[in-house]
Amino acid sequence: MARENFYQLLKKELLRLDESGTSKRFEHFIDDFNSDPSPKAMIGGLPYSVFNSNDYLGLRHHPSLKSAEHAASLKLGTGPGAVRFISGSFAVHRQLEKRLAKFHGREDAIIYSSAFAANLAVIFSLIRGQSKDSVIGNNVLVISDELNHRSIIDGVRLPNLGKEEKAIFKHLDADSLEEILKSHVGKFHRVVVITDGVFSMLGEYQDLQKIRTVINRYDQQYPEGILLIVDDCHGVGAFGSTGRGCEEVSGAKADVLVGTLGKGFGADGGYAVGDQTVIDYLRESSATYIYSNSIAPGCAAAALAAVDLLDSSDGVILLRKLKDNITELKTQLNKKGFQLAAESSHPIQPVLIGDSLQTKALVKKMFEKGFLISSINYPVVPKGRDEIRVQLSASHTREDITAFANALFESAHDLAII
Ligand SMILES: Cc1ncc(COP(=O)(O)O)c(C=O)c1O
Structure with a gap:
């Protein structure tokens, strides 16, 4: 069938994407969330703290x-x-x-x-x-x-x-x-x-x-x-x-x-x-x-x-908690010597790493330690401005943030990033 020729092209293109490190189809499948006060995603029987979700107020579990x-x-x-x-x-x-x-x-x-x-x-x-x-x-x-x-x-x-x-x-x-x-x-x-x-x-x-x-x-x-x-x-x-x-x-x-x-x-x-x-x-x-x-x-x-x-007093309380979490994370990362790729007062905090391969290695190391984070790489950001995009939620506890900042520091240190 001539369409096999086209499917061969598709295979080649997938390979090209994989080799360029930009493919997105290899996903982690979340089986469940545990009942922790800040629910952790269960993947393959292990709990993961989610620092790459847009669920800024934790409402999906409300x-x-x-x-x-x-x-x-x-x-x-x-x-x-x-x-x-x-x-x-x-x-x-x-x-x-x-x-x-x-x-x-x-x-x-x-x-x-x-x-x-x-x-x-x-x-x-x-x-x-x-x-x-x-x-x-x-x-x-x-x-x-x-x-x-x-x-x-x-x-x-x-x-x-x-x-x-x-x-x-x-x-x-x-x-x-x-x-x-x-x-x-x-x-x-x-x-x-x-x-x-x-x-x-x-x-x-x-x-x-x-x-x-x-x-x-x-x-x-x-x-x-x-x-x-x-x-x-x-x-x-x-x-x-x-x-x-x-x-x-x-x-x-x-x-x-x-x-x-x-x-x-x-x-x-x-x-x-x-x-x-x-x-x-x-x-x-x-x-x-x-x-x-x-x-x-x-x-x-x-x-x-x-x-x-x-739109209620409970909403305002969650927004304040989110704001406190942003301040807490920024303070801890700053103390550990991390730099931000841009000043942000939003729950998206872009931690500047610089190098694309190092950024990806850091994401992998953090996964091994039980944290989900995302890297944003060239060409989405300019060369040399590769970052870890940390996303905070009101559902994170102070302990979650401290554990995250410590794990990020240890991982970055092991990889000679910091
Ligand atoms: C700025 C912006 N607009 C639109 C969307 C799409 O939102 P939805 O998932 O509701 O289609 C996104 C999601 O990534 C976004 O970041």
């Missing part, structure tokens, strides 16, 4: 989420059964959308199966009309931060924009955004600016106040204005004293905010919040909403319980 999910799936079944507009729309989906809108101070929200699906739909919808009869104009410039997440990059790729219709501004640089906006006045009807809130490689965040100030300066100079889309998947439920993410920390709002239910909220799925008109339009235009199932009703119930919890 009893109120588990019982909400259990009750909803007992009553409503385990899956949605159809896409939203056919027969897969449950009251709990709508309750969750209203709750998310209220939490973020917006008119409405729309849930997607993931934040990746949300970004694809939101970005495409606000750039391109959906049919040749659509009244939505296509004369749009798209401007994106140079280190945006892959889901944003793919969202910008989808409409197949011409070279002159897209521009990249320098990472975290509002002046660079301003230069682009200034030089395109008169050439486009509308601009869409897109950025991550918190950037997951280094834990840095976009100062939305600076971005908003620049946008306001140029908005009137484009007939349909400038829309700001912010993906704050790592910010919401992790950042800011009430967990409202970058908007709370920088004091300015996006026009459309995209979030995930699968990180700080401890459930699964994605969403966007914004003005009623925009959300109504997204419900009509989003292929990943119209032609793809929503989250299961049990998952929506768990997410609803998570938003309620985050």
Whole structure:
């Protein structure tokens, strides 16, 4: 069969990826979690402390989420059964959308199966009309931060924009955004600016106040204005004293905010919040909403319980605990002579190692000692800036953090990194 030739090419490509050290398919399978106050992942019968999860508040193990999910799936079944507009729309989906809108101070929200699906739909919808009869104009410039997440990059790729219709501004640089906006006045009807809130490689965040100030300066100079889309998947439920993410920390709002239910909220799925008109339009235009199932009703119930919890005094206590854990880890790593790849006040703490092979050896050694951590390597970070990305959770105890810092130091010492 001639297709065997193609499968040979696939094999060759897999080998190439393996040899370059970038393959990702060799995963650790978690069998269980023990009932420790900070649950450890059980892999092959051994416990592992998880320092590479986005479960920033430890909500995935919270009893109120588990019982909400259990009750909803007992009553409503385990899956949605159809896409939203056919027969897969449950009251709990709508309750969750209203709750998310209220939490973020917006008119409405729309849930997607993931934040990746949300970004694809939101970005495409606000750039391109959906049919040749659509009244939505296509004369749009798209401007994106140079280190945006892959889901944003793919969202910008989808409409197949011409070279002159897209521009990249320098990472975290509002002046660079301003230069682009200034030089395109008169050439486009509308601009869409897109950025991550918190950037997951280094834990840095976009100062939305600076971005908003620049946008306001140029908005009137484009007939349909400038829309700001912010993906704050790592910010919401992790950042800011009430967990409202970058908007709370920088004091300015996006026009459309995209979030995930699968990180700080401890459930699964994605969403966007914004003005009623925009959300109504997204419900009509989003292929990943119209032609793809929503989250299961049990998952929506768990997410609803998570938003309620985050928006309560218990949520504030968890956020404070997370903040204390960040301070504790930074203090301990600093005392042991580790350097950070960037200053971060977020639960993502990037420990600078520098060399790619050493970074990978450190991850392996830490696994042998019972810790799950991840390395971020070139070309995701510049050469010589390879890092260990440590992710903290409110569920870590002080003992967990001390044990982690000690193990990291011993491992780094054994490998002559420190
Ligand atoms: C910035 C950002 N956006 C979107 C996503 C995708 O989130 P989800 O898992 O809900 O698709 C991620 C997850 O890695 C992310 O880091």
